[in-house]
Amino acid sequence: MIKVAGLTKRFGTFTAVDEISFDVDAGEIFAFLGPNGAGKTTTIKMLTTLLAPTSGQLEIDGLDPRSHAMEVRKRFGIVFQDPSLDSELTAEENMELHGIFYHVPRKLRLERTEQLLRLFELWDRRKGRVKVFSGGMRRRLEIARGLLHTPKILFLDEPTLGLDPQTRNQLWTHVKNLNESEGVTVFLTTHYMDEAERVAQRIAVIDHGKIVAQDSPEGLKRSTNTNSLEGAFLSLTGSTIREEAANSTDQMRQFAKMWSSKR
Amino acid sequence: MSAIYILWLRELRRYVRSRAQIVASLGQPLMYLIALGFGLGPVFQKAGQGSYVQFVAPGVISMTVLFSSIFSGMGLLWDRQFGFLKETLVAPVPRIQIMLGRTLGAATVAVLQGLLVGVVCLIAGFRPVNSGAMPAALVFMALIACVFSALGTAIGSVLQNMQGLQLIMNFLVMPIFFLSGALFPLNNLPKLFSLVTSLDPLTYGVDGMRTTLIGVSHFGPALDLAVLSVVAAALLCLGSYLFSKIEA
Secondary structure: OOEEEEEEEEOOEEEEEEEEEEEEEOOOEEEEEOOOOHHHHHHHHHHOOOOOOOOEEEEEOOOOOOOOOOOOOOOOEOOOOOOOOOOEEEHHHHHHHHHHOOOOHHHHHHHHHHHHHHOOOOOHHOOOOOOOHHHHHHHHHHHHOOOOOOOOEEEEEOOOOOOOOOHHHHHHHHHHHHHHHHOOOOEEEOOOOOHHHHHHHEEEEEEEOEEHHHHHHHHHHHHHOOOHHHHHHEEEEEEOOOOOOOOOOHHHHHHHHHHHOOO | HHHHHHHHHHHHHHHHOOOOHHHHHHHHHHHHHHHHHHHOOOHHHOOOOHHHHHHHHHHHHHHHHHHHHHHHHOHHHHHHHHHHHHHHHHHOOOHHHHHHHHHHHHHHHHHHHHHHHHHHHHHHOOOOOOHHHHHHHHHHHHHHHHHHHHHHHHHHOOOOHOOOHHHHHHHHHHHHHOOOOOOOOOOOHHHHHHHHHHHHHHHHHHHHHHHHHHOOOOOOOHHHHHHHHHHHHHHHHHHHHHHHOOOO
């Protein structure tokens, strides 16, 4: 379903993603693990047509995102790592926008909106504006929105960041259900090793833009001689803490936060 | 098509909900109308040009449409910041539709804001000479709004963060306003200055507004209409092109 060969992305002299190759089969749940700044999000951006690769081969459901962006976009759903809701609109209106973007017929859209908002316990707050929602509620809404259309491939970029165990459980149960009942291929990144171990059939570990290992959770543990995925991860990527430079978007967010709390 | 509509509707919803902002944005036009309208009134009258409030009101309405549309267009910058932009960029909707929906929404908001200031002008004592020409004034307002919301979208597409905002404000938006003849008549200006004003697209918008509202024209409505339409079309093309190049 996803084919990547020799994929590279350079920003100036910095190589964010360095000649990575992997395949994800249809109906598989594939986890992409790596420390901060390893190149996970950059890879997802290239797979989802948001960023043009510097070089390498890339295929989503047999299509190249560079030449068939629109066709590729129809095939996937994505939950971003950072917020992407319109906070001036209500929960319901955010769902409506998404449904219309993805050409979900009106009746089906309303049905699924109700079903998903109930599942993530947002139905009572559907008329509430997103800007008054808590961090967890926003996260849940992002996830509900990503599931509104039924994509062939679901990209989840650290979807459980800042969620309580109940919601995390709810999310992964739902993702597994989708995967089993509708055969949705799932490509996820996370920092929680237990989640990766619980849902993923195969795991790739990326560090400094390179894939350092690629196997089933069991295989990773075996090859590194460790008894937990966390141990395997640490033995593959070392235990130094990575620093990520704040980019201009982060600075702007900071600025906006400062500004909005004044009012 | 429905994507254009829902993005247009989004701009309207956001506008209607930001009541504090609506009221706040009335402040500046009011200041110009009252401080300049009544402050410069006697001098203007002595120069034999009639009532300054009458003269400046179409300019103040045009100014409102200019500011409102250019900043709504640049709302793109905020969407980039709060992340909503990504949601639209990965959607299976052609970029041109996204750009059009946003830009038309921004233009509509600007026209509404212009109408609001128009009402304020009426309360302050402004009297259009020909009330039958009101729909024609609306056409000019809409054209000004299209020109500058497209410009705002174009700027928002290339600007990465807020640091550039002050620059745009001081070296683009303010000159467009001050050089447009919104505050002064275009007759008998120094040659070079006159040339500069004639390069400003807002000049034709203000002239069109003045023609329809108080019956005073410098270029003639046909030229105003032609220039505004051509510039609007060109900026829409430029905006769509730049918008299509955005990488998140």
